Amino acid sequence: MESNNLNQQLGGGIYTIPEVAFILKLPVGKVRRWMTEFWDNKFSKKNSNKYSWGEGRDKATNFYTLIEFYVFYQLRALNISTNRIFKAHQDMAEQLNTAYPFASSKLLSDGKSILFTMKDGTIVEADNTRQAVFKQIIEQFCKKIEFSTTDIAERFYPLGKEKHIIVDPHHQFGQPVIEETNILAQTLYELYNAGETVAFLSRLYDLKEIDIQSAIELFTIKEAA
Known part of the structure; x- marks a missing residue:
């Protein structure tokens, strides 16, 4: 791992692939595959953001990517296709002007589609049509995530907020x-x-x-x- 990359990531948390897998309780192979296929390939090519650094066992990522992995898994658990997730990530990244849209408190789901909240409060479906969605939200994402005043993920509670174990990049x-x-x-x-x-x-x-x-x-x- 190059020292300059390490220094750049110190304030944002440092997580190897096995550490991401452990914190989220996911198979290491699945996390490694997702990192390569989506964040290092598709997502990175779309927004020119570098989501990981290092090679092989030294490959690591930051706190926001860890949160995005968690949200990605929740979306897959709702049987939302990886293709729809990829398109939603791309569209939300553009609309919210961030490389980490899945680490935003503006992300919601009704169990069928991916939704997010625009600056004016309008709930929009995360696809290229960007048409307003008028349906009741039955589930809000990220019950294990605490957000900052700027609506970005700040802490993760791997056992839920009722347990006092936290993942905080500043600790x-x-x-x-x-x-x-x-x-x-x-x-x-x-x-x-x-x-x-x-x-x-x-x-x-x-x-x-x-x-x-x-x-x-x-x-x-x-x-x-």
């Missing part, structure tokens, strides 16, 4: 930590796995036991199919 290079601390979830898990009790770790780090249990949960839940 520990974006690795999962206990919310409002710099304590790595991995550190807690490794100590627990080595034989320390939840009660002892709670006293040692001045954390609630439920936060210790959440850190353990993060490292024991299985990846998605």
Whole structure:
């Protein structure tokens, strides 16, 4: 990994392909394929943005791309085709003037199509027609994402917002930590796995036991199919 690329990415989180797969609980092969086929190929060619750097095992990406991977997977889970997702990404990138439209709070879905909110509040279907869509939104994306005042993803909660494990590019290079601390979830898990009790770790780090249990949960839940 070249040092200049590394320095440019420090403030935006640094995630290898296996780390993206772990945080999102997705197969490594699927994440690597998506990165190559979509972000490094199709998306990059359309907006001239570089989504990853490094080669092979050293290939890494940033926080916004991680969020886009999460949203991409949610769209696929709704049986929206990869072709429609690609077209939506392209159209939204142009309309919202960003290389990371899927990291925007303006993205919505009704379970059938991909929608986004224009500056005037109009809900538009993300395709080339850009016709207003007058239908009730039954599901809003990104229940695990906290957005900034500028509507861009700021934090990711891999276990949901009811658990205090966060992925924040401004803490520990974006690795999962206990919310409002710099304590790595991995550190807690490794100590627990080595034989320390939840009660002892709670006293040692001045954390609630439920936060210790959440850190353990993060490292024991299985990846998605």
